[in-house]
Amino acid sequence: MENKRINGNDLIALGYKENHAMGVALKINKKRLGFSREQMLENFKNVLENPTSYLEDAIFKPLAEVLLKIDTIEAETIRLNDAPQVYSIFGKEHIEEGATKQMDVAMKLPVAVAGALMPDAHQGYGLPIGGVLATKNEVIPYGVGVDIGCRMALSIFDLPASYLEGHTGKLKDILMKNTRFGAGNGYLKHERIDHEVLDSSLFETDNFIRSLKDKAWTQLGSSGGGNHFVEFGVMDVDTADEVLGLEKGKYLALLTHSGSRGIGATIAGHYTKLAKEICKLPYEAQNLAYLDLDKAEGQAYWLAMNLAGDYASACHGVIHDKIRSALGAELLAKVENHHNFAWKELLNDEEVIVHRKGATPAGKGVLGIIPGSMATPGFLVRGKGEKRAIHSASHGAGRLMSRTQAIKTLSSMELKTILAANGVSLLGAGMDEAPMAYKDIHTVMASQTDLVDVVATFLPKIVRMADDGSRED
Structure with missing residues (x-):
């Protein structure tokens, strides 16, 4: 009990309210x-x-100061709506309460227009992972996420799946020589x-973005830690697809998952801090602070976000080109889609800003990739344009347990x-990425049959990830 973490409920029991003072107290407690x-x-x-008596205290002074001006702070705070707008939840029975609570808060925002939770949803920061939120001319940096423009990219080669059987050593060598993983690595x-x-001219937007260019060059063509991967597998096309130009059959394919690396994280941190300074929301909603796209700060973030998205795509392009060249194969088809982004789209004939944090665009006819885990299938899908989902689908299986829980409880055997x-x-990879740490991808897919049609199935066979789930030696 001695080291049990102090939480909001403990502070409420002392008489604290769910406001900014509670946030300061919890930061001090960390x-x-x-x-x-x-x-x-x-x-x-x-x-x-008695906050006045702590104004000279080195530890508790910030809390005392906030308590003494809490009435002023709350008077300047933007009010949330009393109740959340109604939103659709897909696969509700498999979504943790923390994710729905976060979505409820998002749907109380005065700028919220519509929302949806995908079946892989789980709790995150601000908007839950798997959350889709449409707003009126406002962009939420934490509604986009830290890894801006994180995406999937699939290359299907003119080699049969049987190529894997006799060339495993060669394919492993190609992955090891042409990829680099881990937070901070480049x-x-x-x-x-x-x-x-x-x-890109976007690198000349301002001094802040200009300062990120060398980091961008250093990490170009690399992948992050955690659930990012580069893998060879079998692409099983059950029915010929004219759009892709593929005949029925099983092909060797390459699937990658990663985002905008250090520049995306730096942009996210910078503009989230700025949004919180400008947009004063109640304590429970502060990670949903938004920027007006008609103002300089909103426009600056929008340009930076799009640069990060272009950069993430370039990283995948470099990886795929290097591996295809080393493989000596011809490219038959390529599909790419991203999440952790915001789009200008029409909803009910009105332009809105659609945030997809860990959600795949699934407009009518739009192709996307929904991976499972390192040992379970992924799916090439075609969107149905379901309005209730704001033209979206899941971006994967979704975590069943936290990374810490997975490392502590799962068996390497x-x-x-x-x-x-x-x-x-x-x-590579750590136990935090074990398949058991994720929801069952088949259950997730069964929860979104109204959202997408399955075009083909991808079976991973040689999977490359960061050696310890974060960075490499």
């Missing part, structure tokens, strides 16, 4: 600063009762390549058994 849990609670109680100066994205049963060779 440091704990040598106090026991009981001592910390006692201090919080005393500061609440390429040395003599290894870097040029790409037209680096010549069970992972090896599952990989062997599915004929998957794994290069």
Whole structure:
């Protein structure tokens, strides 16, 4: 009990309200600063009762200051609507309560127009992962997410699936030599390549964006940690598809998942901080702070977001080109789609800003890729343009357990058994990415038959990820 984390309910029991003072108190508590849990609670109680006496206290001064001006802060705070607007939930029985609570808050925003939760939804920051939110001319940096423009890219080659059987060693070698993974990782100066994205005029938007260009060059063609991957697998096309130009059959394919790397994270952090300074929302909604697209700050974020999206696409392009060249194969078809982005779209004949945080665009006829996990199928899909889903679908299976929980509870032996049963060779990755940490992809797909049609199935066979789930040595 001594080290049990102090949470909002503990502070409410002391008399705190769910406002900015609670947020400051919880930030102070994260440091704990040598106090026991009981001592910390006692201090919080005393500061609440007599904030003036703590104005010179090195630790509790920020909390005392906020408490003394809380009435002014709340008077300047934008009011949420009393009740959330109605929104659609797909696969509700498999979605955790934390995700729906976050979506409820988002749907109370005065700028919210419509929303939906995808069947892979789980709790995140601000908008839940798998959350789709349409707003009136306002963009929410945390509604887009930290990994701006994160995406899937699929290349289907003119090689049969049987190529995997006799060339496993070669394919592993190609992945190891032509990919680089992990948070913060990139390429040395003599290894870097040029790409037209680096010549984008958007890099000249302002000094902040200009300062990110060298990092962008360093990390071009690399992948992040966590659930990002580059993998060879079998593309099973059950029925010939004229749009893709593919005959029925099984092909060797390459599937990648990653985003805008360090520049996207830096842009997200910068503009989220700015949005919170400009848009004063209640404590429970502060991560949904938004920027007006008719104002300079909103326009600056919009340009930066689009640059990050272009950069993420370029990273995938570099990876796919390098691997195709090393493979010596011809490209039959390529499909790419992104999430963690905001689009200007029409909804009920009105232009809105659609945020898809961990959700795939699924407008009528739009192709997309919905992966499972390292040992379960992914699906090439065609959107049905379902209005209730705001023309969206899931972006994957969705996490069943947190990374910490997965690392603490899952068995490496069970992972090896599952990989062997599915004929998957794994290069890198941590237990936080084990298939058991994810929802059942078949259940997720069954929950969105109104949203997409399955065009083909992808079975991963050689999977490359960051060695420890975050970065490599």
